[in-house]
Amino acid sequence: MSSEPDVAPSRRRGRPSAPVLSRTKITGAAMALVHARGYRALTMAGLARQLKVAPSALYNHVASKDDVLRWVQDRVNSAIDADGFRTLAWDEALVRWARSYRAAYARHAPLVALMAVTPITGAPHTVAMYERVASGLCAAGWPEDEVIAVITAVESFVLGSALDTTAPEDIFDVGDLALDAPVLAAVNRARPTGDVARQAFDLGLAALVEGLRARLTAVGTTG
Amino acid sequence: MSSEPDVAPSRRRGRPSAPVLSRTKITGAAMALVHARGYRALTMAGLARQLKVAPSALYNHVASKDDVLRWVQDRVNSAIDADGFRTLAWDEALVRWARSYRAAYARHAPLVALMAVTPITGAPHTVAMYERVASGLCAAGWPEDEVIAVITAVESFVLGSALDTTAPEDIFDVGDLALDAPVLAAVNRARPTGDVARQAFDLGLAALVEGLRARLTAVGTTG
Numbered sequence: 001m002s003s004e005p006d007v008a009p010s011r012r013r014g015r016p017s018a019p020v021l022s023r024t025k026i027t028g029a030a031m032a033l034v035h036a037r038g039y040r041a042l043t044m045a046g047l048a049r050q051l052k053v054a055p056s057a058l059y060n061h062v063a064s065k066d067d068v069l070r071w072v073q074d075r076v077n078s079a080i081d082a083d084g085f086r087t088l089a090w091d092e093a094l095v096r097w098a099r100s101y102r103a104a105y106a107r108h109a110p111l112v113a114l115m116a117v118t119p120i121t122g123a124p125h126t127v128a129m130y131e132r133v134a135s136g137l138c139a140a141g142w143p144e145d146e147v148i149a150v151i152t153a154v155e156s157f158v159l160g161s162a163l164d165t166t167a168p169e170d171i172f173d174v175g176d177l178a179l180d181a182p183v184l185a186a187v188n189r190a191r192p193t194g195d196v197a198r199q200a201f202d203l204g205l206a207a208l209v210e211g212l213r214a215r216l217t218a219v220g221t222t223g
Numbered sequence: 224m225s226s227e228p229d230v231a232p233s234r235r236r237g238r239p240s241a242p243v244l245s246r247t248k249i250t251g252a253a254m255a256l257v258h259a260r261g262y263r264a265l266t267m268a269g270l271a272r273q274l275k276v277a278p279s280a281l282y283n284h285v286a287s288k289d290d291v292l293r294w295v296q297d298r299v300n301s302a303i304d305a306d307g308f309r310t311l312a313w314d315e316a317l318v319r320w321a322r323s324y325r326a327a328y329a330r331h332a333p334l335v336a337l338m339a340v341t342p343i344t345g346a347p348h349t350v351a352m353y354e355r356v357a358s359g360l361c362a363a364g365w366p367e368d369e370v371i372a373v374i375t376a377v378e379s380f381v382l383g384s385a386l387d388t389t390a391p392e393d394i395f396d397v398g399d400l401a402l403d404a405p406v407l408a409a410v411n412r413a414r415p416t417g418d419v420a421r422q423a424f425d426l427g428l429a430a431l432v433e434g435l436r437a438r439l440t441a442v443g444t445t446g
Contacts, residue, residue, distance in 0.1 A: 109336070112336070112386070113332070113335070113336065113386055116383070116386035116387050116389065116390055117386070117389050117390045117391065117394070118394070119391055119393055119394050119396060119398075120394065120395060120396070120397065121396055121397060121398030121399070121400065122398065122400075124400060124403070127397055127400045127403060127404045127407065128403070128404070130395070130404065130407050131403070131404040131405075131406055131407045134404075134406045134407045134410050135406045137410075138406055138410065144409060144410050144413040145410075145413040145414060145415055146426065147410035147413075148395055148410055148411060148414045148419065148423070149414075149419070149422050149423040149426045149427075150423075150426065152387060152419070152420070152423035152427075153380075153384075153423045153424070153426050153427025153430065154427070155383065155387075156380055156383030156384040156386070156387050156423065156424070156427060157376075157379055157380040157383055157427065157431075158383070159383040159386065160339070160378065160379030160380055160381070160382040160383030160384075160386075161376075161379040161383075163335070163336055163339035163340070163379070163382065163383075164339050164375060164378075164379050166339065166340050167339055167340045168340065168342060170342055171340070171341070171342050171343065172343060172353070172371055173342060173343070173344055174343065174344060174350055175342075175344030175345065176344070177344065177347060177350045180347070180350060180351065180354065181350045181351070181353065181354040181357075182354075183354055183357045183358045183361055184350065184353050184354045184357045186367060187357050187360075187361065187367050187368075187370040187371055188371060190367040190368040190370075191368060191371045191372075192368055196371065196372070196375070197375070199372050200371070200372040200373075200375035200376045200379065201376070201379070203369065203372045203373065203376050203438070204372075204375075204376025204377070204379060204380065204431065206434065206438070207376065207430075207431055207433075207434025207435045207437070207438055208380075208427065208430055208431045208434055209434065210430075210433065210434035210437055210438075211429065211430025211431055211432070211433035211434035211437075212430045214430070214433055214434075215426070215429070215430055215433075
């Protein structure tokens with residue numbers, strides 16, 4: 001994996017106080033870098049500096065920045081609250097999970113596109129989260145062959161809503177096109193003040209869960 | 224805007240057959256480049272080559288790649304079908320709009336994050352689309368102060384679902400973590416074959432619209 005296969009081992013032998021890299025340590029440094037300076041600052045060279053190691057030493061432990069991002073994503077997912085599925089009714093647990101999931105990705109919007117396409121294999125926290133959600137849905141009577149679709153549908157709404165938290169307040173301002181769009185201008189003026197992204201998320205989540213409740217009543221295996 | 228302010232005009236006078244740049248022409252060339260070689264190929268230098276002009280000539284007409292992307296986005300939005308709001312019941316029109324919207328962005332996934340944060344001012348097709356949707360929702364009795372939230376909620380689901388169309392088929396494969404996630408492994412095996420992203424979208428859209436219908440009944444101004 002490295003063009004200098006002997007450097008890291010000999011250095012490790014000769015300098016026992018040098019930082020020993022691990023997935024945990026690299027992920028922690030990457031999270032610290034992202035929190036301090038944003039995702040644009042997360043490069044392999046910047047990460048090596050953050051860890052106070054040579055880039056070649058970093059590459060001995062992780063093949064690419066994409067792998068680092070997958071580790072960061074799994075760490076982000078470990079903070080999402082799926083515990084409600086152990087104790088609450090499935091629909092209340094789903095709401096709690098969705099709120100926590102959106103909050104986590106609102107702080108990590110550049111990971112949204114990655115979350116949508118990254119296989120979960122090799123991401124233990126992510127797998128543990130989905131296991132809890134899937135168990136809760138199955139226990140509530142959701143047909144086994146619809147559970148993945150329910151999870152994916154809620155996630156699509158959550159990830160889109162996480163992106164929406166980064167939208168400017170005036171995104172629906174029609175500007176000098178107001179004459180062409182009088183209704184849009186009016187409903188934009190009528191919008192409540194405050195956290196408009198949150199209002200849309202709350203309204204959409206309530207509607208989605210209401211619709212899912214109706215579906216479970218129609219198709220549920222215990223309903 | 225240009226470091227060579229005299230070049231383009233004199234060239235235009237001297238060579239009347241040279242391509243005259245315009246927003247329409249630049250947007251068309253950018254769409255052609257994206258369709259042929261993907262969003263990674265869309266650079267100002269590449270776009271100038273596609274248009275057979277010098278980069279300085281291109282910069283005389285558009286300030287940055289971000290502006291080009293906003294023009295492309297407006298062109299993409301012009302293909303989204305919001306016509307149902309003229310003739311159908313609002314919920315049927317919403318389903319038709321959401322399907323068409325997802326299909327458009329599934330082909331332009333790199334624009335998803337941009338769509339979530341770009342103000343609509345200066346994007347005439349985008350404004351026209353929202354005007355039609357807002358008019359349909361108002362006519363159906365949605366309270367004026369909830370219309371933006373309804374549009375945003377549906378869009379969040381649609382944009383998240385568009386990202387999901389780019390997910391690999393085996394995204395929920397737990398691999399060597401199967402012992403830790405037996406329920407997840409089981410529901411993943413039980414998943415119907417075929418277009419799993421489409422199944423999740425259809426299930427979620429039906430649930431979301433069902434929940435919105437229930438809300439309109441509760442709060443609607445004509446209901």
